[in-house]
Every structure is written in C-alpha cells, then in structure tokens.
Amino acid sequence: MTQQVPSTEPELAGVRNFRDLGGLPTVDGRRVRAGRLFRSGHLAHATEADADFLAGLGLHTIFDFRNAADQKLEGQDVALPGVRNVNLPLTDPADGAEFWKMVREGDTAQLRGLLSDGKAANRMITSYRTIIKERTAEHSHVLHALAEDSVPALMHCAAGKDRAGLSIAVTLLAVGVERPAIEEDYLQSNAAHRRYKVHRSSTSPDAMSDEVMELLSPLFDARAEYLAAAFTTIEETWGTVDTYLEQGLRITPEIRERLRANLLD
Numbered sequence: 001m002t003q004q005v006p007s008t009e010p011e012l013a014g015v016r017n018f019r020d021l022g023g024l025p026t027v028d029g030r031r032v033r034a035g036r037l038f039r040s041g042h043l044a045h046a047t048e049a050d051a052d053f054l055a056g057l058g059l060h061t062i063f064d065f066r067n068a069a070d071q072k073l074e075g076q077d078v079a080l081p082g083v084r085n086v087n088l089p090l091t092d093p094a095d096g097a098e099f100w101k102m103v104r105e106g107d108t109a110q111l112r113g114l115l116s117d118g119k120a121a122n123r124m125i126t127s128y129r130t131i132i133k134e135r136t137a138e139h140s141h142v143l144h145a146l147a148e149d150s151v152p153a154l155m156h157c158a159a160g161k162d163r164a165g166l167s168i169a170v171t172l173l174a175v176g177v178e179r180p181a182i183e184e185d186y187l188q189s190n191a192a193h194r195r196y197k198v199h200r201s202s203t204s205p206d207a208m209s210d211e212v213m214e215l216l217s218p219l220f221d222a223r224a225e226y227l228a229a230a231f232t233t234i235e236e237t238w239g240t241v242d243t244y245l246e247q248g249l250r251i252t253p254e255i256r257e258r259l260r261a262n263l264l265d
Contacts, residue, residue: 012050016041017160017194021168024185026176030264036151037263039168041160041196042066044075051078054154059083061150063142065163069093074158086145088138090131090163099123103216108206111215120218124162125229131166132233139170140249146171147258159196161189161222166230173241174251175260179231189222196220 012018018041022034038057042064046054064077067089077085102114114120146153155171157163165186172182188194198208198216206212238244245251251259 010053012040012046012053014045014047014050015043015054016196017189019185019188021172021185024172024177024181026264027178028176030176030260032172032175032177032263033265036153037146037168037171038152038154039160039164040154040156041164041194042070042074042156042158043077044071046078051080054078055080055083057152057154059152059154061086061145061153063088063145063153063155063164063167065090065138065155065157065167067091067093069097070158084150086150088141090135090138090157090167091127103219108209108212108215111212115215115218120215121223121225124218124223124226127162128166128226128230129233131163132230133237136248139167140251142167143171143174143245143249143251143259144255146262147255151262159189159220160194161196161220162226165189165222165227169227169230170249171259171263174245174249174256175263183224183227186227187222187224 010018017039019039020034021032021037021039024032026032035057038059043050043054043062059080061084062077062080064071064085064087066074066087070093071087099114102110106114142155155164155167169182169186172185198213198220234241234244234248238248245256246253
C-alpha cells in the first residue's frame, strides 16, 4: 500500500481527527503540498491552545459540512481571526432525524432492530452514494473555491470522517492523488485518538454496553467499503472520474490545473 510521508501530528485537546494532507502522492509523481489542505472533526470544542495552533496555520477558509442540527448539538466553530467560514451542509437536518434520535436514546432491543444484520453498514453505504449523486453543487463549490483563493483550507464535519472524508476524497481525485493513498488517508480516521466520541442520552444501565457499542460501530467506523461505494457511484453514474468532474461538478481542465497549482508541490 502507498505510504504517506510521515509528518508531525499535533496533540489537539478539543479537536478530533485533525491532519494535514501533505505528502499524499499523485499518479504523475507529484505530492500534495504540506500546509495547504487539512481535515478534522468539528472545531466547536477547541481549547484556547487548539485555537492558537489552528490560527497559526494561516488558513484562508474553513469548510464546515455540518447541518443546522449538528451545529445545535455540538455548537458553532471557534472563531479564528481572519479566516473565512463557509457552511455547506451535505445532509439535511430532517434526513434521518428519527434515526439519529434512536441512536442517542434507544435501548439495546431498539438498536438491534435498527442496526443489526448489516443494516447500519448499509445505511452508511447509502448515505455515501446519496452524497456523491445529490451534492454535486456543494462539491463543485468547494473545488472552484480551492482553485481560486481559498487555500490553505480546512474541511470538517462532525467527526471529520464521512462528509469531510468524501469532500477530501473528491478533492484528491481532482488533483490526481492515487486511489490507494486516498483510501489510506480515509482509514486513518479509525485511530483511537481520532475517533468521534459517541454520546448517548439514554439512561438505561446498558446504554454503553459492549453490545450497544458493537451495534453502533458501523456508524462511527471509516470502512473501505463505504469509500468504495462512493467511487463505484461515480463510475456507475458518470462512467469516469474525468466525466464526473467535468459534467457533474463543472470542473474544466483549466480549473483542475489551478487546483494542482494551489495544492501540489
């Protein structure tokens, strides 16, 4: 498997899943430039030290892919001086609201009915497919912005795994990063110190039991099959990545060249 160039990873107390995409290799022998593209979970719980670190990155734009319900639950991102915040929800608050309420509050029997026998993983796969097919305008907006003036940029959602993970993957595809390197970066979200902290409001004695955590696991894992479903959806819908970018996202060859100039060594 293609290896990412090692880099020093900061210890952030209130921000999960942060990393610099610098070093990822492209199919034509180039690499993503360090300090140009970052990803993370939400910034709402960033400590003062975290905020100082983030402010020191020289960010131009933060792309927040959370919806209004996420922001209400977790809070708004900390404000960083001189940084533009762009909110582009990739899921609707009403989409699956009852499902996520059950995830937070349901008892073991209810969660078995909702998530067992592959139902949780299938829901994630469906979500990835839907975002690729239906959120082309949002992904187009991100790529056009990165080609213009929005770097250095940080992309995040709640956990920094799914919505941000897909947006990062689309960006990396657009500049020609190797597929194995995209997958390897995506799977890094599974590291123990990066994973989203599961919060349950259920007061039942088994609210955080081993069985409940196992049932919830597919929702909070980064799984290769999820990313593969996104890539397959691109191919099934548009035929090739180039056609997806040109017809689905309105990314011309000239814009791709500007993206490469802004993001690659």
